[in-house]
Amino acid sequence: MIPKRMNDYLRDNLPEHLLQSRRIEDDGLVYLEFTSQDVELLHRLGIEVDNLGPRLVVCLWNERSPLEIGGYLIVDNVAMGLPSMGGIRMLPEVTPAAIHNLARGMTLKNAAGDLPYGGGKSGIVAPANLSAAHHAEVIRGFAQLLRRYVRLYNPGPDVGTNDQDMKTIAIENGLDAAVSKPVEMGGNRIDQLGAAAGGCVIALEALYREAERLRGLPQFRNLQIPSWDQVSVIVQGFGAVGANVAKFLSEQNPSPRIVGISDATGYLYCDSGLDVGLLLALRKQTPFIAKPYYLAHPEGQDSGCPALKFSSARDDLLRESAFALIPAAPQANYLDVDESSKPSMTVDKMGRWTMVIEGANTYSPDPKRKAARRRMERKVYQERGTLIATDYLVNSGGVIFAAHERSIPTPRDLRIPDAMLGNRDAVEQWLKDHAAQFAELAEKRRVAAEKKRNEVIRRNMIELVDGLIADEDALPCQVAESISIRRIARNESLRVASDVMIEMATTQVTCSVQDAARTLIEKNTDILSVVTPEGKVVGIVTDWDITQAAARGQIAGARVDAVMTRDLVSCAPTDNILEVVTKLEQHDISALPVISPEGQLLGAITANLLATRTLYRLLLGEQQ
Numbered sequence: 001m002i003p004k005r006m007n008d009y010l011r012d013n014l015p016e017h018l019l020q021s022r023r024i025e026d027d028g029l030v031y032l033e034f035t036s037q038d039v040e041l042l043h044r045l046g047i048e049v050d051n052l053g054p055r056l057v058v059c060l061w062n063e064r065s066p067l068e069i070g071g072y073l074i075v076d077n078v079a080m081g082l083p084s085m086g087g088i089r090m091l092p093e094v095t096p097a098a099i100h101n102l103a104r105g106m107t108l109k110n111a112a113g114d115l116p117y118g119g120g121k122s123g124i125v126a127p128a129n130l131s132a133a134h135h136a137e138v139i140r141g142f143a144q145l146l147r148r149y150v151r152l153y154n155p156g157p158d159v160g161t162n163d164q165d166m167k168t169i170a171i172e173n174g175l176d177a178a179v180s181k182p183v184e185m186g187g188n189r190i191d192q193l194g195a196a197a198g199g200c201v202i203a204l205e206a207l208y209r210e211a212e213r214l215r216g217l218p219q220f221r222n223l224q225i226p227s228w229d230q231v232s233v234i235v236q237g238f239g240a241v242g243a244n245v246a247k248f249l250s251e252q253n254p255s256p257r258i259v260g261i262s263d264a265t266g267y268l269y270c271d272s273g274l275d276v277g278l279l280l281a282l283r284k285q286t287p288f289i290a291k292p293y294y295l296a297h298p299e300g301q302d303s304g305c306p307a308l309k310f311s312s313a314r315d316d317l318l319r320e321s322a323f324a325l326i327p328a329a330p331q332a333n334y335l336d337v338d339e340s341s342k343p344s345m346t347v348d349k350m351g352r353w354t355m356v357i358e359g360a361n362t363y364s365p366d367p368k369r370k371a372a373r374r375r376m377e378r379k380v381y382q383e384r385g386t387l388i389a390t391d392y393l394v395n396s397g398g399v400i401f402a403a404h405e406r407s408i409p410t411p412r413d414l415r416i417p418d419a420m421l422g423n424r425d426a427v428e429q430w431l432k433d434h435a436a437q438f439a440e441l442a443e444k445r446r447v448a449a450e451k452k453r454n455e456v457i458r459r460n461m462i463e464l465v466d467g468l469i470a471d472e473d474a475l476p477c478q479v480a481e482s483i484s485i486r487r488i489a490r491n492e493s494l495r496v497a498s499d500v501m502i503e504m505a506t507t508q509v510t511c512s513v514q515d516a517a518r519t520l521i522e523k524n525t526d527i528l529s530v531v532t533p534e535g536k537v538v539g540i541v542t543d544w545d546i547t548q549a550a551a552r553g554q555i556a557g558a559r560v561d562a563v564m565t566r567d568l569v570s571c572a573p574t575d576n577i578l579e580v581v582t583k584l585e586q587h588d589i590s591a592l593p594v595i596s597p598e599g600q601l602l603g604a605i606t607a608n609l610l611a612t613r614t615l616y617r618l619l620l621g622e623q624q
Contacts, residue, residue, distance in 0.1 A: 087158025199397025237329025
């Protein structure tokens with residue numbers, strides 16, 4: 001059953017005839033699919049198409065279940081490779097625009113993590129405070145919806161979902177259909193291992209070492225760099241990321257001081273440092289620890305910090321000063337130049353920080369939000385001398401860990417047999433029977449992921465400082481984006497057509513034009529390969545070919561070979577991506593069949609599948 005909020009949203013933004021014409025139904029599972037060619041329709045949903053994507057937007061709901069199960073899937077860009085990866089967000093107010101923002105962040109984050117996977121994201125529209133049983137059933141029903149897109153998208157956990165939910169999805173769709181699974185599935189359990197938090201700590205350490213180089217920039221001329229044990233850190237948000245940041249820093253010797261934290265109940269600040277051990281112990285008892293911590297030490301007595309401060313105004317933490325601020329709360333807009341966007345804090349009231357390490361997801365492709373980000377950075381970075389490490393350069397530890405569940409694939413003999421999928425009891429027994437092998441696989445993935453995270457995030461920080469020093473007028477957000485896009489472009493230069501091709505819709509050479517037109521509608525495409533009964537491609541037919549034939553009165557009773565284009569432009573599976581792009585541009589076509597040496601259709605390359613012409617011009621410019 002479609003969630004009421006989702007149903008209202010779609011009917012408010014899309015015409016009824018479109019909802020019916022785009023409806024794809026498969027045994028009670030319902031889909032509305034849109035591509036980057038649907039510019040106006042996506043605009044109605046708050047999504048602006050640009051040079052990177054999105055490639056696919058799906059509104060999907062499950063009518064098999066009496067529960068309300070539905071939401072959105074967005075595959076933004078797969079230039080780095082298939083599948084796309086990104087978490088499932090489960091909240092009452094999920095919208096396509098919000099999921100697209102997160103999907104674009106994953107495109108850049110996966111590229112910044114130097115991972116061979118694209119960026120995607122999904123969202124479940126669900127009421128708050130579901131019972132455990134209903135939550136599990138909603139996840140199971142959503143997994144059934146995602147099965148159609150397993151090749152394009154692998155989910156992980158996000159706000160409202162967790163590693164156990166990924167286990168449910170794997171039980172339904174297979175071990176390679178979800179990431180950040182529990183250890184008993186060989187998973188890398190992102191939250192439990194503090195994967196994203198570890199990346200933030202690595203970034204802080206790396207930038208601390210690189211800080212001396214910043215003195216060449218005018219705004220950092222008087223930069224003061226304390227010893228490592230005198231580095232003070234404020235953590236906005238004490239959830240999975242924020243708490244693990246505090247834990248990892250406190251375990252170092254010497255260790256920086258955690259001087260401030262916030263959660264939903266308020267914020268704590270103590271210049272001499274908070275007791276991280278007590279904070280973590282309280283968090284085991286309750287998710288909100290700011291007020292309980294303060295009540296345990298009224299007015300700072302016996303706390304070791306006579307100046308202990310507590311305020312129920314959580315966002316006022318950002319008025320306090322420290323060497324580093326780590327935003328780790330689920331709020332993208334933590335700073336802005338004015339109050340119109342309702343940020344956590346305005347720039348004129350912020351504390352003094354040397355650097356900001358963005359543990360929270362802050363990126364948005366929306367032009368207005370990107371402009372606001374640039375305005376903020378001009379004030380914070382250029383005028384105040386605070387270095388900002390953009391979210392996807394530093395908090396990619398989670399997706400790096402998750403990606404290793406694909407980079408180090410599940411051995412064939414450990415994969416859940418197809419006959420067991422959906423049967424939790426049978427799968428649980430399978431996991432028990434192979435527990436030792438799964439534990440060994442999980443450890444192998446963890447070690448490899450930690451090594452990759454350390455290498456990539458340190459390199460990102462060096463490249464960030466390099467870029468800022470090379471161009472004094474550049475902003476951190478601009479340098480960060482160029483780092484990711486360069487990696488996307490360079491990755492493409494090494495790939496061939498078979499790496500990115502997708503299935504291409506076909507019609508038999510003996511079919512009628514009416515049948516071909518029906519296939520175009522059913523497959524939601526504008527081009528078909530025309531094949532012989534033996535599978536050999538003999539031509540292409542497009543919606544324009546059929547429209548022209550209808551205008552000439554040649555459609556009634558005609559076979560498709562009477563209207564198809566016989567002069568076939570195609571590519572081989574081994575053709576370089578740049579060669580494919582050249583053909584698409586030279587012939588001004590939207591799709592290119594991939595043909596085997598024997599003339600068999602293997603798939604297709606579409607213009608919106610590629611990273612777009614802008615990226616390739618960037619790549620070609622670098623090669624010249």
